[in-house]
């Protein structure tokens with residue numbers, strides 16, 4: 001038996017309390033609620049209710065070894081879920097919370113194993129989106145929430161994407177319009193506070209983190225190389241969501257460098273979709289042009305992939321974006337979306 005998904009519109013800047021009270025009641029009862037954050041939509045559950053958390057894994061068809069981010073209002077709420085709060089956590093949360101930074105810290109014993117996948121670290125983030133913040137305040141609970149998509153599918157940046165990816169597996173969606181940033185948060189491990197390690201690139205850059213900490217931040221080597229992590233057998237991965245195909249659309253997606261792009265391989269392909277950032281002749285293919293600045297590009301990338309997928313494109317050709325510090329997280333996601 002499935003029930004149709006309840007979809008509630010919420011003003012993204014000044015959220016009304018009534019829909020958020022409904023959502024909070026559902027969370028307290030152990031149910032799932034999809035809600036907007038400034039990065040992507042999350043699929044939320046009461047983080048301290050292990051049964052509720054397990055429902056997230058079922059809905060996403062996500063393997064249980066892949067831990068979840070717990071969303072909190074502020075550093076004080078985060079700290080209550082940890083056993084240790086190093087000076088580095090204090091510095092970073094003061095400077096960057098609420099915002100797109102997730103910190104991994106030693107977990108408190110009352111954080112369920114289902115959340116951390118049995119690991120010793122808990123991932124914590126205070127989202128900046130007014131709807132997420134108001135929901136956290138009304139529910140007065142920590143909310144475990146991965147991106148609200150089926151496992152390995154593209155993350156959702158609109159309520160429609162959530163509905164398309166999860167269907168009736170999610171009982172309630174709070175529709176707060178498109179997400180501002182469009183890529184998932186930066187994930188930084190502080191499990192060894194003297195050796196902070198970036199596990200996922202995002203809007204908060206390594207340079208920003210280093211400037212705040214006054215110390216070097218290492219980048220997990222597989223992030224630079226795009227190597228696969230987490231889907232493999234055997235040893236547990238420190239951040240299993242780094243699986244290479246984690247962000248892949250269902251259409252075959254190919255990233256083309258300048259030379260390959262100039263040859264317009266979509267010319268004879270009626271079912272092709274194109275994602276470009278420079279002027280381009282689509283030859284009848286479905287073309288989406290993204291802004292040439294990293295913020296605009298990041299905001300539009302997943303939306304473009306979702307749009308071409310729902311237009312039934314069989315092959316998506318993507319013009320490799322520019323290089324440069326502001327583009328690193330984008331290249332990381334492009335690499336994952338296009339790895340075969």
Ligand code: TXA
Pocket residue numbers: 037039040041042043066067068069102104116119121122123125127145146147148183184185186187199200238239240241242
């Ligand atoms: O922007 C975001 O972070 C979004 C919104 C909804 O907040 N959430 C999100 O969650 O992207 P998810 O589950 O799709 O990605 C979480 C990432 C995964 O790569 C996961 O493996 C890693 O964080 N992670 C979570 N808990 C961890 C932990 N305890 N230790 C190491 N990595 C962890």
Ligand code: MG
Pocket residue numbers: 146147155241
């Ligand atoms: Mg995800």
